[in-house]
Amino acid sequence: MRYLEEKIVKILMICSILAVLGSLLFILFITISRGWISINENPGIIFTTPGPRYLLGGEGGFFHAIAGSLYMVVPSTIISLILACLIALFLQSEYSSKRISEIIRLFIDILWGTPSIIYGLFVLTILISFHRRGCLLAGIVALIFLELPIITRYVDESISSTPKELKEIAYSMGLTRVEVSKIILKYSSSGIIAGSLIGLGRAFGDAASIIFTTGAASTMPKGLLSSCTALPVVIFQQANSFYPSVRDHAYAAAFILIIIILILSITSRLLQKKFSKYTVGD
């Protein structure tokens, strides 16, 4: 009887792993093949900016979105990485008591779970009260809010896993807390890099917070206060278009997006290996 159960469960398991892999491969396959076709037909769409009637089937490409994504994601990741390191160091026992750290961690978890659309609306309401339209700066701010809890949690996890002995030795040499913190940061650098690249990936793929804050423009971003757009937002607009040619461009944009995400996750693996030399033992 129990052997029968074993067999049934095993069959179910194989079915379910096939379902998981099949559905994910379906997504990957569709995006990559269709995107490849549409890029091959017209490779220029990656490098040209859109014409005035682009979303209505006019000519042009979506280079403005790629540029906008980069302009928004890179600064916001750097800023939130710095903030995250400082917050995670503060959560250590040297700076704050255990109870306060617990409460802060709870808040970080809550903010992690908050949907990105709420960050977008939040920044939008601030913008409205200043009587401004969407701009690049607002997009950066929204992305900082989005990434901060994610990166903080990863940094916190990797900092808390440093061995106690390291800290004790460092303090016994007469170092102050900042100096010890520097050592800890170096020790856990591989975890920090992994966390910040995960945050970067999330920011690249997030449309809901950007669509409210940057004001979906069809021009190249010109400055901090000019409006711009991002790759996921453009995919969303293209996919809802009535024109088949524009919808094909959506696949091309999604292809670029997936390639960026894949490159990020491969770099994160390589960097982790490279930085693990600072990790003693292991």
Added chain:
Amino acid sequence: MKVKGRSKKVGNRLSFRLVKDNISRKIMIVCTSIIFLLFISFVVLLVLKSNLVISKYSIKELLFSSFWEPENHKYGFFSATFGTFIVTVFSMIMAIPISILAAVYIAEYSPNKLRRYLSSFIDVLAGIPSVVFGLCMLLGFVPIFSVLLKKWFQIETTGMCLFTASITLTVMVFPIIVSLTVESLRALPVELREISLSLGSTKWQMIKKTLFKAAGPGIISAILLGFGRALGETMAVAMVIGSKNNIPTSLFASGQTLPSLIISSFGEMMSVPEEQSALIFVALTLFVLVTVSNIIAKVVNNKLKKRWRY
């Protein structure tokens, strides 16, 4: 004299280091308070901005009537709340058993090499943006699905319906739940498995009776993380759900979720202050829903950790 001078110098250097220490501590406190400020200002700003609509209409009317007609000044979004509930629950019903069984297969049954490939593949997939899921479902799945439905069940739909939205969410949360569950299963000590097997249980019995309990908190937090993602997912859902503001009659009818309601009414939002305030009230509802479910998750997780400790 000389000795004194040197000691003064050393003292200076130390005090400089201490000053640096103090300053950095203050900077850290400021940064940490950002987290609190962010949370508090979320709540305050959302409440303030939705005040306009709350004061005009009763909260009960807003929450429980299902007539979203901004042109007639009706802002009941019960259909969106209902749609969110249906879509999330349905997608979790599909996702939980499949992804846990898949995770068990990866963690316990598959050979070592295959496991490494599978788990890193799924980790990579967890980073795919939701827009891509929405796009593939909208352009790849919806047309086929509507034809199939018509052929087999004689149901007329556009294919953009609650069911498609839940399938999209299911596929989206697969990698999240699978990778976290595999992680928490692999973190268990080997002795646990050995003891259970030496008592004569089969492998599945061992997994069912021992590992699921020992890894319980990890698995549950994986499920809840997936649940949170499904609840707040905006773009993918907005692309495939069809955006109709009435209570859906069947699973194959178009509907609306809270985030997709916000996105699809976004265009008019800047111009009409009343609708803007109503949409912010929708966001507030979403925020409260997500926060409450997060806190419940945390509490349940802590309780289970105490109870299922091995």
